[in-house]
Amino acid sequence: DAGITQSPRHKVTETGTPVTLRCHQTENHRYMYWYRQDPGHGLRLIHYSYGVKDTDKGEVSDGYSVSRSKTEDFLLTLESATSSQTSVYFCAISERESSYNEQFFGPGTRLTVL
Amino acid sequence: SQKIEQNSEALNIQEGKTATLTCNYTNYSPAYLQWYRQDPGRGPVFLLLIRENEKEKRKERLKVTFDTTLKQSLFHITASQPADSATYLCALTNQAGTALIFGKGTTLSVSS
Numbered sequence A: 001d002a003g004i005t006q007s008p009r010h011k012v013t014e015t016g017t018p019v020t021l022r023c024h025q026t027e028n029h030r031y032m033y034w035y036r037q038d039p040g041h042g043l044r045l046i047h048y049s050y051g052v053k054d055t056d057k058g059e060v061s062d063g064y065s066v067s068r069s070k071t072e073d074f075l076l077t078l079e080s081a082t083s084s085q086t087s088v089y090f091c092a093i094s095e096r097e098s099s100y101n102e103q104f105f106g107p108g109t110r111l112t113v114l
Numbered sequence B: 001s002q003k004i005e006q007n008s009e010a011l012n013i014q015e016g017k018t019a020t021l022t023c024n025y026t027n028y029s030p031a032y033l034q035w036y037r038q039d040p041g042r043g044p045v046f047l048l049l050i051r052e053n054e055k056e057k058r059k060e061r062l063k064v065t066f067d068t069t070l071k072q073s074l075f076h077i078t079a080s081q082p083a084d085s086a087t088y089l090c091a092l093t094n095q096a097g098t099a100l101i102f103g104k105g106t107t108l109s110v111s112s
Helices: none
Strands: A004-007 A010-013 A019-025 A031-038 A042-051 A054-057 A064-070 A073-078 A087-094 A109-113 B003-005 B010-014 B019-026 B032-038 B045-051 B056-059 B062-067 B072-077 B086-093 B100-102 B106-111
Touching: A004 A087, A010 A019, A019 A031, A019 A087, A019 A109, A031 A064, A031 A073, A042 A064, A042 A073, A042 B100, A054 A064, A073 A087, B003 B086, B010 B019, B019 B032, B019 B086, B019 B106, B032 B062, B032 B072, B045 B056, B045 B062, B072 B086
Parallel strands: A010 A109, B010 B106
Antiparallel strands: A004 A019, A019 A073, A031 A042, A031 A087, A042 A054, A064 A073, A087 A109, B003 B019, B019 B072, B032 B045, B032 B086, B056 B062, B062 B072, B086 B100, B086 B106
């Protein structure tokens, strides 16, 4: 987890409220990723970023948006949280494109939507 | 779309034995395949990366094989220890080469 922090680490919110999760890195890595992890599904990519202001959708992007205004910060926003978005969210970073480079993961954020 | 299957959700072995975990994939031929370890309540940690032209790769007690004909990777832990108990994830690149697709993982329990 060194060099990557996620905030908050735990959050409980109500359906329909907006939620923003933050990922902060001190490694100056170009690529950043948001995943969600659910029992029976494993890790699934939500969105990723390949540079400041450069982002793209992953496998499960519906209901989520992201922003990256600085190299070190990658924000994940749930515009109107739903119970199906209850999950553990992981941020990851990689120095180069992930296909041939390992990813380093943050400690995770446990989000509960009531 | 690409699919990854780790065919055992759980594997229980005795200390000192070799653990072998399997990762199968379909619909795609990735150039690289990665293995990660995840402990409860923590993020995954990278272990090994193997390229399609590498048949085998080793790191200490870990060994990974990559058979592109069978579309399969095997992950071995020799002389297993209780500290090796964790969930192990297989990952390969998506077809665009821009992101990783993860398997659901195999939870290994090593008993003393």
